[in-house]
Amino acid sequence: xxxxxxxxxxxxxxxxxxxxxxxxxxxxxxxxxxxxxxxxxxxxxxxxxxxxxxxxxxxxxxxxxxxxxxxxxxxxxxxxxxxxxxxxxxxxxxxxxxxxxxxxxxxxxxxxxxxxxxxxxxxxxxxxxxxxxxxxxxxxxxxxxxxxxxxxxxxxxxxxxxxxxxxxxxxxxxxxxxxxxxxxxxxxxxxxxxxxxxxxxxxxxxxxxxxxxxxxxxxxxxxxxxxxxxxxxxxxxxxxxxxxxxxxxxxxxxxxxxxxxxxxxxxxxxxxxxxxxxxxxxxxxxxxxxxxxxxxxxxxxxxxxxxxxxxxxxxxxxxxxxxxxxxxxxxxxxxxxxxxxxxxxxxxxxxxxxxxxxxxxxxxxxxxxxxxxxxxxxxxxxxxxxxxxxxxxxxxxxxxxxxxxxxxxxxxxxxxxxxxxxxxxx
Numbered sequence: 001x002x003x004x005x006x007x008x009x010x011x012x013x014x015x016x017x018x019x020x021x022x023x024x025x026x027x028x029x030x031x032x033x034x035x036x037x038x039x040x041x042x043x044x045x046x047x048x049x050x051x052x053x054x055x056x057x058x059x060x061x062x063x064x065x066x067x068x069x070x071x072x073x074x075x076x077x078x079x080x081x082x083x084x085x086x087x088x089x090x091x092x093x094x095x096x097x098x099x100x101x102x103x104x105x106x107x108x109x110x111x112x113x114x115x116x117x118x119x120x121x122x123x124x125x126x127x128x129x130x131x132x133x134x135x136x137x138x139x140x141x142x143x144x145x146x147x148x149x150x151x152x153x154x155x156x157x158x159x160x161x162x163x164x165x166x167x168x169x170x171x172x173x174x175x176x177x178x179x180x181x182x183x184x185x186x187x188x189x190x191x192x193x194x195x196x197x198x199x200x201x202x203x204x205x206x207x208x209x210x211x212x213x214x215x216x217x218x219x220x221x222x223x224x225x226x227x228x229x230x231x232x233x234x235x236x237x238x239x240x241x242x243x244x245x246x247x248x249x250x251x252x253x254x255x256x257x258x259x260x261x262x263x264x265x266x267x268x269x270x271x272x273x274x275x276x277x278x279x280x281x282x283x284x285x286x287x288x289x290x291x292x293x294x295x296x297x298x299x300x301x302x303x304x305x306x307x308x309x310x311x312x313x314x315x316x317x318x319x320x321x322x323x324x325x326x327x328x329x330x331x332x333x334x335x336x337x338x339x340x341x342x343x344x345x346x347x348x349x350x351x352x353x354x355x356x357x358x359x360x361x362x363x364x365x366x367x368x369x370x371x372x373x374x375x376x377x378x379x380x381x382x383x384x385x386x387x388x389x390x391x392x393x394x395x396x397x398x399x400x401x402x403x404x405x406x407x408x409x410x411x412x413x414x415x416x417x418x419x420x421x422x423x424x425x426x
Contacts (some may be wrong), residue, residue, distance in 0.1 A: 043147060046130060087381075093362075106363035109351075111370070147170065153373055153384065168195075198408050201333075206330075207236070207243045223277055227257065292324060303327075318420045360397050
């Protein structure tokens with residue numbers, strides 16, 4: 001039974017299933033005859049051995065002892081010996097492309113720490129990684145391969161909104177839980193799919209936090225917005241503008257970056273002429289950094305706000321994100337200092353570099369799945385889904401828990417950035 005509030009009719013399964021469907025009979029395997037002994041035909045044992053000749057008690061005892069040893073080692077069913085890989089509890093990780101190395105490291109570190117603590121009943125956790133780069137639809141194929149070829153117990157992903165929808169569809173059809181660790185696309189949870197969860201505040205939640213900070217706390221009356229035209233940037237912008245309108249606040253002046261290619265100075269001068277009291281960015285990390293670097297060079301003192309997507313260290317090295325320090329605020333909420341410090345130390349020790357925002361969310365997503373699997377106790381997919389629905393994990397990015405639609409619950413107030421991460425408050 002799925003958790004209350006997220007029950008839907010079961011979709012059709014894929015044609016290929018990892019187990020024999022109910023109602024399909026297994027083939028009957030008849031025993032192989034042995035050479036006749038004493039005029040009577042004998043048959044081989046389940047282990048393939050012929051019975052000892054009558055009177056050879058020593059041979060018979062040795063064979064019985066061998067069978068008992070094998071049964072003990074294999075676990076009652078000698079014919080179902082499993083390899084070490086079959087005993088690994090695999091989690092599938094889907095990444096945007098091969099450059100998303102920090103995401104892999106974050107999840108890998110969570111798995112490593114879980115195994116250091118004993119795994120689950122002696123079984124080790126593992127990570128199966130697939131890149132979604134390639135023609136449109138590659139992500140769906142990779143998700144299906146992870147589910148049916150790698151037999152993963154759960155899925156997580158760090159990629160854009162369009163690819164997140166592909167993974168969500170595959171997870172729904174196969175009834176495997178999926179945690180998004182980067183996309184803020186709010187439409188992912190609007191299908192009321194009980195198998196989907198988001199470790200990141202979605203664009204609607206982020207927009208609400210930005211409006212609270214800009215218009216209520218800062219009492220801004222004139223704001224400017226700069227945006228890119230890709231799917232994720234536009235979606236974040238649309239959710240922000242919609243909530244600004246609903247709140248009755250003045251609509252901000254909008255500037256499309258495509259209209260100012262190679263003209264960053266001209267864009268800044270145009271914003272200055274508007275007498276804007278703050279600037280809100282909905283764009284990718286490299287573009288945002290270029291714009292903010294120019295603002296600093298010109299000593300233009302203007303508060304900056306933006307979505308979490310501005311801080312993807314896979315698009316730009318963490319040390320280059322220092323341009324955001326004490327200038328940019330994003331709706332991430334205040335992260336717990338102790339947990340963040342421990343994670344940074346572990347990450348530095350293992351990878352000799354600082355983690356960024358994407359690595360932190362990946363680490364928390366992997367830990368959330370690991371904890372849900374521990375609570376479930378086995379690979380029963382509905383039990384894992386139920387465990388996720390009621391989980392409350394103390395994560396690096398704050399408490400990890402979900403609402404009835406799978407959205408992350410919590411306080412995502414706008415927080416200043418330092419060293420590519422939210423500045424922790426003592």
